[in-house]
Amino acid sequence: MTTAQPLVSVLLTSYNRENYIGIAIESVLRQTCGDFELIVSDDGSSDGTVAIARRYAERDPRIRLSINEQNLGDYANRRQAASLARGTYLKYHDSDDVMYPHCLEAMVRALEGEPRAAFALSGSQHWPGGPCPMLLTPKLAFEREFLGSGLFHLGPAAAMFRTTAFRDLGGFPIAGVASDYLFWLDACAKANVLLVSADLFYYRVHAGQEMSNPRAQTEYAKAARVAWAKLHSPECPLDDEARERAKRNFVYVQARGIVRRLRRGNFAAALAIARHAGLGLSAWLRYLRPPRRTNCAGTPATTS
Numbered sequence: 001m002t003t004a005q006p007l008v009s010v011l012l013t014s015y016n017r018e019n020y021i022g023i024a025i026e027s028v029l030r031q032t033c034g035d036f037e038l039i040v041s042d043d044g045s046s047d048g049t050v051a052i053a054r055r056y057a058e059r060d061p062r063i064r065l066s067i068n069e070q071n072l073g074d075y076a077n078r079r080q081a082a083s084l085a086r087g088t089y090l091k092y093h094d095s096d097d098v099m100y101p102h103c104l105e106a107m108v109r110a111l112e113g114e115p116r117a118a119f120a121l122s123g124s125q126h127w128p129g130g131p132c133p134m135l136l137t138p139k140l141a142f143e144r145e146f147l148g149s150g151l152f153h154l155g156p157a158a159a160m161f162r163t164t165a166f167r168d169l170g171g172f173p174i175a176g177v178a179s180d181y182l183f184w185l186d187a188c189a190k191a192n193v194l195l196v197s198a199d200l201f202y203y204r205v206h207a208g209q210e211m212s213n214p215r216a217q218t219e220y221a222k223a224a225r226v227a228w229a230k231l232h233s234p235e236c237p238l239d240d241e242a243r244e245r246a247k248r249n250f251v252y253v254q255a256r257g258i259v260r261r262l263r264r265g266n267f268a269a270a271l272a273i274a275r276h277a278g279l280g281l282s283a284w285l286r287y288l289r290p291p292r293r294t295n296c297a298g299t300p301a302t303t304s
Contacts (some may be wrong), residue, residue: 006062007035008104009087009163013077014040014095018048020204021095025056025063027201028093033104038063040095041081044071049095075172075179078156082171090163092156098202107160110196117194118165118187121151121158126198129299134195136298138237141188144298146231146238146246151193151298152184157201165191177216178223185227189235217261217269218276224254225278251287254279 010028014021021040028038040053040063050067057063066084068077082090089108093099107120110133117135127134128149136144136151145151156172169187172179187193230236231247238246254277261270 006037006087008033008037008089008091008108008160009085010036010038010091010093010104011078011081011085012038012040012093012095013043013074013081014045014049014053015043015071015074015077016045016047016049017095018045018052021049022052022056024093024095024097024099025053027097027099027101029056029060030101031099031104032101033108036062036091036104037085037087039066039081039084040064041066041068041077041084043068043073043077073174074177075174079171079174082166085163087163090161090166092159093201094155094157094203096204097157098204100200100202103200104160106200107196110194111160111162114194116192117162118169118191119159119161120194120196121154122196122200123154123158123198124203127195129296132195132197134300136188136193136195136300138189138191139239140298140300141193142236142238142246142298143242145184145188146249147242147293148297148299149293149295151188152181154184155180155203157203175223176219178219181220181223182226185223185230189230189237214268217266218272221272221276224250224273225276228278228283245292247283248287248289249291249293251279251283252289252291255284255288 012024025038028036040057042050042053042065053065057065064084068080072080078092089111091104091107107122111117111120114133114135141151169191172183175182228250231243231250236243254273258270258273
């Protein structure tokens with residue numbers, strides 16, 4: 001294993017992903033930016049995941065394999081992996097995803113060109129409002145989330161962080177599948193984020209993902225309660241007019257979620273939103289109105 005500090009620490013967390021982990025590792029090894037370490041943090045897999053990862057680690061000194069003595073769970077394992085990182089930048093990579101060859105190079109170049117950003121985000125589609133990279137202050141980030149096309153729905157693999165900034169922000173909390181949403185809600189209120197070009201990785205959707213677990217509905221509903229509280233907090237970077245619009249849009253989204261789940265016959269999920277989203281009768285009566293969103297909300301004035 002090399003002792004030199006790598007430019008990027010790629011963190012691949014795994015649990016029973018023998019069908020996908022080989023492809024995920026290969027996609028990292030094919031990066032045009034080769035100055036990285038790949039940390040595979042396995043959470044006690046009972047299938048062939050560890051054996052596959054170990055074979056790659058034996059062939060490439062940039063790969064470090066760490067095996068948890070006991071199962072920590074998804075986000076606790078992510079925190080464990082981050083504690084091992086030595087790179088200037090930190091990039092999560094899910095064990096069932098594929099990173100396109102230019103991913104690391106594109107995100108590193110963007111962050112090195114914009115020192116004011118704590119981290120960069122890439123989505124599956126291009127960001128509306130202007131060309132990338134696009135620097136968002138906390139105010140702009142919250143405008144994009146609550147008044148525009150959305151921002152906080154992205155998973156950890158969509159981001160590249162400055163490692164010191166990530167640690168200063170406290171890393172991902174441990175709150176189930178909504179942990180990433182809660183992190184963006186907090187981090188984007190404190191630090192600048194850089195939106196970079198889209199489609200840098202392939203996000204695989206399959207039945208074995210955590211979000212398919214029934215408890216995910218309750219975890220997301222509880223995260224919505226935190227977001228509602230944030231809109232009332234002095235930490236919210238929106239001005240008064242924007243904050244009122246954000247509350248209206250937020251309540252509408254919760255109501256729409258309840259209706260959609262009732263139509264599908266998913267009464268438990270609808271009840272979870274009603275019970276846990278933190279909206280009292282007065283909030284429903286005051287804010288349940290048609291939404292007012294603008295696709296380009298949260299776009300810097302200097303973007304053209």
